[in-house]
Amino acid sequence: MPELPEVETVRRTLQPHLAGRTIAGVHVGEYQRCVATPDVEEFRERLIDSRITRVGRRGKFILLHLSTSDVVTIHLRMTGEVSIVDPVVPADAHVHLWLDLENGKQVRYRDVRKFGRWSLLTENQYAIFDDSIGPEPLEPELTAEKFTAMLQGRKRILKPLLLDQQFLAGVGNIYADEALYRAGIHPRRHSCDLSANECERLLHEIRLVLSSALEHRGTTLRDYRDGNGEPGENLSRLQIYSRSVDDPCHRCGTPIVRELIGQRGTKICPTCQPI
Structure with missing residues (x-):
């Protein structure tokens, strides 16, 4: 399972491509359990036309902070991958979720073993989520x-x-x-x-x-x-x-x-x- 260095590396490579971009389309494939909460329809409706203000990380979770104050949490688990691709690149059977960006690029989520999960949290839900995770080991506040x-x-x-x-x-x-x-x-x-x-x-x-x-x-x-x-x-x-x-x-x-x-x-x- 990716740990802090791997998740942070993913965050750093996604940030230049995603910060400031607007989500123009949301697609979830046949395997809809990759969306943990809310249900897929609400997930789609709340994400479309949202702007990604920044890409963050909390523990082993990638965070997409949105202009609506909602936060997407992405837990890669064993085999989850998030990448930025051109839509003309063929997607294999392990791509379960993808976002269309207004600049024509796609955010693709690929997961062979299907253990990873995406969640869309309100500001209050995110605060509870954040409080449930321990301190970050690289932060100076942890003396x-x-x-x-x-x-x-x-x-x-x-x-x-x-x-x-x-x-x-x-x-x-x-x-x-x-x-x-x-x-x-x-x-x-x-x-x-x-x-x-x-x-x-x-x-x-x-x-x-x-x-x-x-x-x-x-x-x-x-x-x-x-x-x-x-x-x-x-x-x-x-x-x-x-x-x-x-x-x-x-x-x-x-x-x-x-x-x-x-x-x-x-x-x-x-x-x-x-x-």
Whole structure:
């Protein structure tokens, strides 16, 4: 599933094409469940003739802010792709939703596994949605002191807690593994048992791995593409997530192990990340 760096990369590639553009047409294919709310007819009626003022992001969601004060939220999930294309480009069977822009271009939503969802929220609905998501890890408002209090105030296994979008926005399996490895912290530890120094080190590493992935336009394992249809370039820079079981740790040479933690596969160096 695309995480913060991938979704932010998509946002950055869409912004120049969409900001200031008016939606002239809305089309939803046979698979209408890609629109979560409201119903498809209302979705279409409220979007047509709206102007996209800017493209934003909240956690793993792409946001289309509209001149009507409504906000479109797009959750790509496993295989969702949003791209800008010329209408003459043929659309395959996996394109489920597309928007016609007044400049003749199309915004196409393609999703092979059909897990992604679009929602059209009122200003009040968006405020509730925004409040339901945790702080953004790259924002300066999330200080080391605040992050320490967040971790130590909960008695939860660390890896599932980092993946909880109500706790922290945008971090998923890839970057949780990377940050925990680089911080030297075992993902099965309880958050309340971390010292202040460990909490600060973990936040530092979360920010480093996210920033590095952003710089290299995200990680493409298989499906992820940005708004221009280009893959990310960060895969070769991962230190543990992309490693195979029994590969030697980059730091100490200990064979890498894989454990199931919170129903998610997790790569660990038993030496560098003692329990």
